[in-house]
Amino acid sequence: MAKRIKVAADLSTEEKIKEAARKVFxxxxxxxxxxxxxxxEAGLNLALLNYYFRSKEKLFELVMVxxxxxxxxxxAVILYDTENTLETKVELMVTNYIDMLLEHPDLPxxxxxxxxxxxxxxxxxxxxxxxxxxxxxxxxLREKRPDLHPMQLIFSILGMVVFPFIGGPVFEGAGLVxxxxxxxxxxxxxxxxxxxxxxxxxxx
Amino acid sequence: MAKRIKVAADLSTEEKIKEAARKVFxxxxxxxxxxxxxxxEAGLNLALLNYYFRSKEKLFELVMVxxxxxxxxxxAVILYDTENTLETKVELMVTNYIDMLLEHPDLPxxxxxxxxxxxxxxxxxxxxxxxxxxxxxxxxLREKRPDLHPMQLIFSILGMVVFPFIGGPVFEGAGLVxxxxxxxxxxxxxxxxxxxxxxxxxxx
DNA sequence: ATTTTTTTTAATCATTTGATTAAAAAAATC
DNA sequence: GATTTTTTTAATCAAATGATTAAAAAAAAT
Numbered sequence: 001m002a003k004r005i006k007v008a009a010d011l012s013t014e015e016k017i018k019e020a021a022r023k024v025f026x027x028x029x030x031x032x033x034x035x036x037x038x039x040x041e042a043g044l045n046l047a048l049l050n051y052y053f054r055s056k057e058k059l060f061e062l063v064m065v066x067x068x069x070x071x072x073x074x075x076a077v078i079l080y081d082t083e084n085t086l087e088t089k090v091e092l093m094v095t096n097y098i099d100m101l102l103e104h105p106d107l108p109x110x111x112x113x114x115x116x117x118x119x120x121x122x123x124x125x126x127x128x129x130x131x132x133x134x135x136x137x138x139x140x141l142r143e144k145r146p147d148l149h150p151m152q153l154i155f156s157i158l159g160m161v162v163f164p165f166i167g168g169p170v171f172e173g174a175g176l177v178x179x180x181x182x183x184x185x186x187x188x189x190x191x192x193x194x195x196x197x198x199x200x201x202x203x204x
Numbered sequence: 205m206a207k208r209i210k211v212a213a214d215l216s217t218e219e220k221i222k223e224a225a226r227k228v229f230x231x232x233x234x235x236x237x238x239x240x241x242x243x244x245e246a247g248l249n250l251a252l253l254n255y256y257f258r259s260k261e262k263l264f265e266l267v268m269v270x271x272x273x274x275x276x277x278x279x280a281v282i283l284y285d286t287e288n289t290l291e292t293k294v295e296l297m298v299t300n301y302i303d304m305l306l307e308h309p310d311l312p313x314x315x316x317x318x319x320x321x322x323x324x325x326x327x328x329x330x331x332x333x334x335x336x337x338x339x340x341x342x343x344x345l346r347e348k349r350p351d352l353h354p355m356q357l358i359f360s361i362l363g364m365v366v367f368p369f370i371g372g373p374v375f376e377g378a379g380l381v382x383x384x385x386x387x388x389x390x391x392x393x394x395x396x397x398x399x400x401x402x403x404x405x406x407x408x
Numbered sequence: 409a410t411t412t413t414t415t416t417t418a419a420t421c422a423t424t425t426g427a428t429t430a431a432a433a434a435a436a437t438c
Numbered sequence: 439g440a441t442t443t444t445t446t447t448a449a450t451c452a453a454a455t456g457a458t459t460a461a462a463a464a465a466a467a468t
Contacts, residue, residue, distance in 0.1 A: 029321045031236035045447055050427060113317030115373055117233045129378035149389055151381055159367030164359045169319055174333035177355055185353055199407035200400045249417055
């Protein structure tokens with residue numbers, strides 16, 4: 001009989017733990033997560049967690065870095081972009097962000113609430129600050145509307161894009177939108193928000 | 205010598221505990237809060253917590269109800285309003301909400317993340333659902349823009365108002381805005397957002 | 409003043425939880 | 439195939455934590 005070639009091998013133990021950690025940490029938050037939850041989710045012995053990653057904290061940091069990169073990465077791409085017009089950039093940012101959030105709807109609330117619960121753990125590490133201030137994007141905003149602080153527009157764009165995902169559970173819990181409707185609305189928003197932003201930039 | 209009349213008496217023990225609970229729960233979240241933290245913050249013996257409120261959970265629920273009322277109350281007021289025009293309602297909502305959030309900046313992230321971490325604890329209790337669907341506000345939105353799902357506008361208005369407070373810590377941590385600037389921007393937003401919403405409603 | 413009730417305290421319990429250890433099992437190396 | 443190294447397991451530890459208890463202190467009622 002044909003020798004079974006090792007195909008689609010199981011994830012390594014290390015990766016199984018990380019995968020379980022991503023899931024459980026995101027679902028319950030750092031403080032409410034017990035290392036035993038992660039071990040069980042991974043179907044592995046508890047001690048393996050400390051064997052591969054020294055501690056709950058270290059494992060969490062690993063997961064958290066990934067999540068933060070995912071959450072802030074989309075913005076960074078737009079900021080680095082020196083080619084496109086402001087209008088195109090807004091379109092790109094909105095579309096990319098919504099697509100990412102449709103795949104990871106509870107990413108923002110997770111990251112933001114962990115930062116909030118333990119600000120000390122995440123020192124002003126993000127190079128997002130200067131980047132955002134000195135980006136071509138910020139300059140373009142200033143050119144178009146020198147009377148407006150760029151953050152006013154960034155808050156608004158991000159708010160319109162991200163808030164539905166943060167508030168989602170509440171609105172779904174209240175029976176205001178079901179999951180398929182929500183997805184449809186978010187698709188629609190990819191077109192709506194850029195139009196709205198344009199209208200905002202031309203107002204006042 | 206004049207008999208000292210009992211003036212500005214200390215808070216009752218019960219109220220001291222609640223006050224401390226509000227502070228600590230909000231700061232660290234339910235799971236990361238130890239009953240000892242609350243007792244210490246209140247300057248009281250640990251056992252008093254269980255004497256006045258049966259358990260950590262019961263005390264938390266009490267605090268949480270208050271916070272949710274504060275967070276959703278502002279919206280309810282607007283929904284019940286049958287007098288004002290859509291335009292005025294938007295102005296009222298934005299102003300009231302921003303004023304409230306300036307006083308309680310970390311209310312939204314707290315409530316939303318606790319709901320997220322433990323959706324089971326908060327059953328579809330909010331009567332906000334039908335209220336919002338059948339409100340005069342929703343009707344007014346539909347009249348003005350029948351082509352738009354009302355939630356598209358509600359998501360946008362709430363997003364523009366609430367998001368800066370949810371994302372605040374990140375932007376401050378990144379050195380993008382300092383506290384006084386933030387407050388100034390939020391004051392400015394009370395005028396900006398209604399204008400923007402008007403522009404949005406007239407766009408497309 | 410005495411008794412009764414309410415409030416507060418210190419000490420302690422039982423469980424949970426992150427982490428460790430020593431030994432077994434599996435894999436790799438020689 | 440024996441030896442060494444890596445991986446996994448079961449058992450256990452020590453600290454933390456929510457809760458209880460019995461007694462003391464304070465306040466209220468009689």
